[in-house]
Amino acid sequence: xxxxxxxxxxxxxxxxxxxxxxxxxxxxxxxxxxxxxxxxxxxxxxxxxxxxxxxxxxxxxxxxxxxxxxxxxxxxxxxxxxxxxxxxxxxxxxxxxxxxxxxxxxxxxxxxxxxxxxxxxxxxxxxxxxxx
Numbered sequence: 001x002x003x004x005x006x007x008x009x010x011x012x013x014x015x016x017x018x019x020x021x022x023x024x025x026x027x028x029x030x031x032x033x034x035x036x037x038x039x040x041x042x043x044x045x046x047x048x049x050x051x052x053x054x055x056x057x058x059x060x061x062x063x064x065x066x067x068x069x070x071x072x073x074x075x076x077x078x079x080x081x082x083x084x085x086x087x088x089x090x091x092x093x094x095x096x097x098x099x100x101x102x103x104x105x106x107x108x109x110x111x112x113x114x115x116x117x118x119x120x121x122x123x124x125x126x127x128x129x130x131x132x
Contacts, residue, residue, distance in 0.1 A: 048073030
C-alpha cells in the first residue's frame with residue numbers, strides 16, 4: 001500500500017516550489033522586503049495551494065491593501081495548470097467571482113516552468129517598487 005498526495009496538489013506544489021525558490025533568490029539579491037506563505041485550498045472541484053504575498057507583516061490587520069494572492073490548481077475538467085490571482089484578501093481562502101472569470105491563465109499540463117515564470121512576473125509587477 002502507498003499513500004501520496006493527489007495529482008492536483010502535486011502540480012500546485014511543484015509550481016510553487018519553482019516560484020518560491022526564484023522569489024527567495026531575487027528578494028535577497030534586491031533586498032526586497034516582501035514575504036509570503038502557502039495555504040491549501042479546496043472548493044470541492046478544485047484543490048491546490050494559494051500563495052499569499054505581502055510587503056507588510058502578515059499580523060498587521062490592515063495588510064489587505066497590498067496583498068497579492070495567487071492560486072494554482074489543475075483545471076477541473078482536465079489536467080491543464082490554472083493560475084488565478086487577486087489583490088483582495090480571499091474570503092475563506094477562495095478566489096472571488098471576478099477572479100474566476102477575468103484573472104485566470106491556463107498552461108498545458110507540462111508547462112510548470114512557464115506557469116512559475118508567469119507567477120514570478122505577477123509578483124514582480126505587483127511589487128515593482130520593492131524590486132527596483
